[in-house]
Amino acid sequence: MSGELKSITTFSEPQPVMHCEHGLCAELYTSWETDNPGRRFWRCQMWQRGDCGFFQWFDPEIVGRPKELINRLRSQKKALENRLKSQEAEHRVISTRACELEQKLIDANAKIKSLSIMNDVLTEKLKVVTDEPAKSDNHMLELEEE
Template sequence: MWAISIRYHLLTRVLLVLGFNLSFLNSGLNKLVPGLWMSMSSRSSSRITWLRFEAVVCDHGLEADVVTSNTDAIPRRHFYICQVRKEDDCKFFRWIDPSLSPNQEYFLKKLKMDVQRALRDRVAMQDALDESVRSKTAEVEALQGVVADLHRQNRNLKVAIRILCIVIWILT
């Protein structure tokens, strides 16, 4: 059981650091290993209940909550905080996960920049496509006007030909 928990913890840590959304694991994994994972998210952190390797007790003598950071500066890093921090303004805090190495930070920043560049390129391409669609729509509307004019001219010419045919028939 502990081996599964350790492997799962390491795998999810790597996937979370890379930015994968693992919320789909919530229900399926609980069926395999009950109580392994439950979460409640907020803007800058998520509260997670993991099978713990050690019970950490805060300054109030309570078991500390495990929380995951969701900030850009410290992405998806787990830490302990006091359960009653809001009521008692407790400052208890301890990191669980080690910080990223400089090499990991470099590649994480590089991946984020690559994603941002790809998003900018996608937005630029979408803008170009939208402009092309607007241009083609205006062109189609102009051509529809030309077609309507040609239909009108064609109708007028048919009427003129009929009148000429009647005049020629009367004169002959």
């Protein structure tokens, strides 16, 4: 009974109470091992400490096709869980990359805006510089005419 996860079984209807050698109420668990999938059993509350070896099956053994089906379904479930974990990890990587790219886009847009403002300033300065010689040429022409 080691290796695979066991779950504590809860009921809406009262179940018989079992006691271990310590006089403690035993807990009802469900085995999910390949040999006894879905089969419930009683176990002492102290089992993790190794203080008690009380163990008793609650359900009869599952045999034949039902046992095969339960094990096949468990295997398929595990494969789907592994696939989900893999896709979640891939999603985290993609999300992180998307955030990085979004930040780069924000930075690029800020740079474009800054360059656009700089371009406008330089364009205005260029107009002033190119207009000044024309004004001085006009002024020189006026002086010559006089």
